Amino acid sequence: MALQTFSTEDWTVHEGRFWVNFFNTLSGARTPVLIGTEDAQGTSNLGLFNSLVHLGATPPLLGFILRPTTVPRHTYNNLKASGSYTINHVSKSILDQAHQTSAKYEESESEFKATGLDEEWIEGSSAPFVKQSPIKLGMQFREEHLVLNGTRLIVGEVTSVMLDEATIKDDGSIDLVANQAVSVSGLYRYHDLKFLEQKDYARPTSDSRS
């Protein structure tokens, strides 16, 4: 298969959204999540993110990427003010509503109400969970890192996890397929996940030592 090469000269010539979509999909596909927060006026907010990354298990830390705050970012303002947010996995059954939360709603308008997703509150959390989500995380904000282009890495600690215990494997791994997980590349292309295989911890083979 002959591959074509693209380089800086190609994408400095802008062609509408072409290169934006290209680079948004270049990093591969990942599980989309809804991040829930509440502002000081009691208005709840839900934002769709596709940049969740594992940072460590002890303590459990997760990161996600926030776009530049040159336009109002309700999620950012709320989680900085309250210190709390929730992360809710998007499953196939709530995909339409989850995607719809990415529309630009007014600050006074809750994406929950606008899309028909239900708020769920648990003791000790000051941010709303998504009732219909199969895997829900309570998070405490820990730190942020400003990247050279104005995006931010937001780092938080997991304080609680709600999920169906039956979908946890003996080794502790969560079965995403059993949780109806989807995967998104860029902002618009959604995929189904099909389990392929569980690999073992890799060790150098005797071959490679010869």
Add this chain to the structure above:
Amino acid sequence: MALQTFSTEDWTVHEGRFWVNFFNTLSGARTPVLIGTEDAQGTSNLGLFNSLVHLGATPPLLGFILRPTTVPRHTYNNLKASGSYTINHVSKSILDQAHQTSAKYEESESEFKATGLDEEWIEGSSAPFVKQSPIKLGMQFREEHLVLNGTRLIVGEVTSVMLDEATIKDDGSIDLVANQAVSVSGLYRYHDLKFLEQKDYARPTSDSRS
């Protein structure tokens, strides 16, 4: 469906690798990539990473997470010294070899030779690409951010992309399924991607304005 709740008291009691696997899979599934570098002695290195994130399109920036440098991290040392690295998508046909690169090889041993993947060199790059990979990116290191638990966000700029042009959609999106993309959750659970649907840019509906 009744969900169970887990919280800090549950995971501070360690049970082998249980909670490590739990938190490694909690962030969902994503496309694994091989990062290629070369050290000053001319030994090539390949490392398997599952934390690639899109940071921006203008200029094109990608990030990935490096674990704490308390043990030698060849990828980190090499890319800091040379400024160059490559990112190579893992497709189904090279999954076994890609996973095998995660074995702990000696610094003097190239994961290319050890696993049977072939080096590919292009003009202007001082890091090796993976010949068998369907989507290959030439990268320049830009900056790093040290996270509170010792992990690092490595930020790089895309300087070249090699892929089959026929897999780029009219809007610029890359068709990952046509590139035989796989998806990994945690370190061991691999999935196939099946295209589900392409959504549109979401707008507030008249319903939600009532």
